[in-house]
Amino acid sequence: MTTESPRLRADARRNVEGIRAAALDVFRTQGLNCPLDEVARAAGVSKGTIYHRFGGRQGLIDAVVEDLVAERIRGIIAAATEVPDPVERFETYLRQIWLLQYDEPAANDVLLRALPGSAPVAALCEHASTMAAGFLAEAQAAGGIREDLTPDDVYLLIWERGIIARACDQQPREGYRRRLEFTLRGLRTTT
Amino acid sequence: MTTESPRLRADARRNVEGIRAAALDVFRTQGLNCPLDEVARAAGVSKGTIYHRFGGRQGLIDAVVEDLVAERIRGIIAAATEVPDPVERFETYLRQIWLLQYDEPAANDVLLRALPGSAPVAALCEHASTMAAGFLAEAQAAGGIREDLTPDDVYLLIWERGIIARACDQQPREGYRRRLEFTLRGLRTTT
DNA sequence: ACGGTTCTTGACCATGACGTCAAGTAACGC
């Protein structure tokens, strides 16, 4: 996937890389819905080139999503898996995902499933959802999380946070973080 | 305020009323940020007339906000005040406000303070915030709500719900309602 | 019924985004 087509003229190859790099940069800070002109300008090419090379926003996202956010999300899943206590594991997962949504608008866009037609993105979400469902089940089995919480609820909790994080522009991170704990508290069976 | 200027030509008066009525209708279902052309079309006048008569969106909102949402919000405050138990009172208030945000996009826009320059709107918010702070203090005094919850937190909880309600288009009301209880649960001291 | 005044209209400008394509430019093979 990284080694595009077999033969690509030198300047084209250069541009593809430049665009990818620029997209990583711009998407990272502005989210996946930023104007493509921004990316083009950052890459020092014209908008047309992006359309020509990647076929539009969708294609460009597919080309960078792995480097852009997959690592982060997988990292969070892995880190959570390490936590021995099931309840703490579930909560750690949620907390980290929620913070990621605040910190990285691009990851947030992915988790919000705002990119309907993208295979890699869909796969990533699928994986995250599956793991989340597992963490939830284990935490519930351990008795620490309300029994009536469903995997769908967990997805919606993440979706809701994402919507909020998107609008959070001004809100300081600390306040956001603090309110996460209120929400978590509402999912527990114990005090 | 309702009886505009002393002398207004008959057609103008008719139009003002028509526009107000149309605005109530359109704002109610689409929120306060809908294109003004919509309102104009619904009123059977041209966009220019709205600008001429009301000076723009802001003025139009000021002219209808009272009939549009003030009543609802004040009603919720009044209903909550009736509840004898302080904790239940606080929770009733939040629940009702949250549901209002789901049911009426216009009210939501008001509560989100998305209309910076409008005096009536600001006054309404101010009143709601003050009452909310009171309910909170009483609920805390009764020992049913976390001590570390501040009036600011309450405002933000409402703000967050508003952002969510706005994006909720599809989400069924029942699910929204159900998740409110999770959030409320997170604010309590008791189980 | 007519003139003067008030009102309304809808075409117009501006913005900011997406997406396209003919024409110009640059690399590559020979």
Add this chain to the structure above:
DNA sequence: GCGTTACTTGACGTCATGGTCAAGAACCGT
């Protein structure tokens, strides 16, 4: 070098919104 082909450009068309204003329409007093 030089022609051929691949590649890039940026102006252009489009859409959706906000907002303005000269010119025409409607009203009202006399």
